[in-house]
Amino acid sequence: MSEPTQLTITEARQALTQKRISARELVDAYLAAIESARDLNAFVLETPERARAMAAEADARIARGEAKPLDGIPIAVKDMFCTEGVRTTACSHILENFVPTYESTVSAQLWRDGGVLLGKTNNDEFAMGSSNETSFFGPVLSPWRRKGSNTPLVPGGSSGGSAAAVAGRLALGAIGTDTGGSIRQPAAFAGIVGMKPTYGRCSRWGTIAFASSLDQAGPFARTVRDAAMLMRSMAGHDPKDSTSVDRPVPDYEAAVGRAVRGMKIGIPKEYRVEGMPAEIEALWEKGQEWLRAAGAELVEVSLPHTKYALPAYYIVAPAEASSNLARYDGVRYGLRVPGANITEMYAKTRAEGFGAEVRRRVMIGTYVLSSGYYDAYYLRAQQVRTLIKKDFEDCFAAGVDAMLTPATPTSAFGLGERGGSDPVEMYLNDVFTVTVNMAGLPGVSVPAGLDVQGLPLGLQLIGRPFDEETLFALGAVIEDAAGTFQPARWW
Amino acid sequence: MSVDAATVRRIAHLARIDVADEEAEHLRGELNAIIAFVEQLSAVDVAGVEPMRSVTPMALPMRDDVVTDGGIADDVLKNAPQEDAGFFVVPRVVE
Incomplete structure (x- = not known):
């Protein structure tokens, strides 16, 4: 059998049930891989003891012939998901020592199905960023490098640690959150599959909130089929999240190959x-050819409000964030910095506890919601959002089953290369992904090729609400044509 | 629209974030860059357009008005920076 960390989830599941490998062996192989890859800074907390205990339970079930769908599969969890008894920080100083007494619904469902927690992965602070450079625990290094260069590259963000872990063979699968592209953009940068499901498909309960009307949890995996397997466990109705939708969870894996x-x-x-690199344009063309060769019909469509999605997002998301992050006041949990009175304590705690990007977004959100500006900014942005959603609805009503777009405007960039002087430069990374969150639709990023520098590029598929199955079917066509990608090990 | 130093101070106060004087000017520039960026939305004709209130077209679910949770005071207090006898402790608010 090949190296345990080279197996896909599908292969690992088979090897486990045929007892060619034990869950304990598989988990130990991953724990060793994580230990030898600490330079990547993909994990902010490793949980080897818990992983081995969970693996032992999986082995016992497999021995009894009672294997669950994900039994013994080692999974990395973004530090935005609360994990019971395991420190959860959102990669912020303000939650540096927070240990939840409860488990997020999405992660609980992975453990229900036999998954094994390897540890918590690094992310941009409170998931605000596109490069994983805003984390309190420092940046993540991408396992990818440009051909013939040692320049450290970003893994994308905000779920940079999860993407780096899966691409670097430090986890078999991972979960992340996607508010404006935080799963699909790092997946594209890392050469792996990443899905943001339809808003309401996965419960948000127990996930640290950034922007509640945009946040969704989703999987990272090395193959489309693996992502489908994770999705099946993650999705489902949860009465504890009033925006979670009560409809059956399909067998997503069955859609792969459809x-x-x-x-x-x-x-x-x-x-x-404008200014899109020729390589991305060419890859997009190639993706169209692949789908056409599989019998799909390609049609040009128009989404006229596309260019307004990003500016509208930078009103809606900070507004919701300013409200969600009001809870971090040094009273009930998290950091407290003493002050002469309670107001001073709040202001000092939040100044020291939040990093620069989070402070900036909370202030923008406070501004657009403040008296006299609400109509001009927030209300207008929510109207524009209705128009963005309608653009998609019109296309779907005209018979379009899904859309194909590039996932990102460029391949991965170097650490510290972007957004230093102008925050908007960094925001432009999400130009192709953010529309999907604004409209609440499902989207998946599938690796489609390498650029001349040898870095992965992804294509994005956007689907009708709750039609993740079509995305898995189409994603598999792209994957079959493009193959899979793995970084050369240097760490 | 753009913000001046006094507005930066006002926003910082509303957001309960301490901003040092030397930081305020820098922050003003960044906030103005973002505000200039989102200003594009003024070009959109939104007359008669309903603002999005719910991402998925569904009514909020209702449930029976009964207690479904509770009795976990220790859990609730577990991460408190300061607690005493089952209470969160804060600086004196009332003289």
Whole structure:
């Protein structure tokens, strides 16, 4: 058998049930990989004891012939998901010592199905960022490097640790959150599959909130089928999240390999942005050819409000964040910095506890919600959001089954290369992904090739609400044509 | 629209975030860059457009008005920076 860390989830599951490997052996192989990759800073907390205990339980179930769908599968969890008894920080100083007494619904469902927690992965502070450079625990290094160069690259963000862990063979699968592209962009940068499900498909309960009307949890995996397996465990109705939707969870894995013949795939012309690298344009063309060869019909569509999605997002997301992050006041949990009175204590705690990007976004959110500005900014942004959603609805009503776009405007960039003087420069990373959150739709990023520098590029598929299955079917077509990608080990 | 130093101070106060004087000027520039960026939205015709209130077209679910949780005071206090006899402790608020 090949190296345990080279198996896919599908292969590992087979090896486990056929007893060619034990869950304990598999987990030990991953724990060793994590230990030897600490330079990447992908994990902010390793949980080897818990991992071995969970693996032992999985082995016992497998021995009894009672294997669960994810039994013994080692999974990394973004530090935005509360894990009972395991420190959870959102990679912020303000939650540096927070130990939840409860488990997020999404992670609980992975453990219910036999998954094994390897540890908590690094992310941009409170998931605010596109490069994982705003983490209190320092940046994550991408396992990828440019050909013939040692320049450290970002893994993307905000779920940079989860993406780096899966691409670097430090975890078999991982989970992240996606508010404006935080799963799909790092997945594209890392050459792996990352899905943001339809808003309401996965429970948000127990997930540290950034922007409640945009946040969704989703999986990272090395193959489309693996992502489908994780999704099946993560999805489902949860009465504890009133926006979670009560509808059956399909067998997503069954959609992988399903015929796409006759499907109508929209190519939104507004995604052909000025200054797009020729390589990305070419890859997009290639993706269209692959789908056409599989029998799909390609049609040009128009999403006229696309260019307003990012500015509207930078009103809605900070506004919701300013409200959600009001809870960090040094009273009930987290950091407290003493002050002469309670107001001073709040202000000092929040100044010291939040990093620069979080402070900036909370202040923008406070400003757009403040008296006299609410209508001009927030209300207008929510109206624009209705228009963005309608653009998609019109296309779907005209018979389009899904859309194909690039996942990111560029491949991964170097540490410290972007956004130093102008925060908006960093925000532009999410230009292709943010529309999907604004409209509440499902989207998946699938690796599609390498650029001339040898760095991965991804294509994004956008689907109808709750039609993740079509995305898995189409994603598998791209994967079959493009193959899979793995960084050369240097760490 | 753009913000001046006094507005930066006002926002910082509303957000309960201490901003040092030397930081305020820098922050003003950054906030103005973001505000200039989102200003593009003024070009959109939004007359008669309903603002999005719910991402998924569904009514909020209702449940029976009964206690479903509770009795976990120790858990609730577990991460408190300062607690005493089952209470969160804060600086004196009332003289």
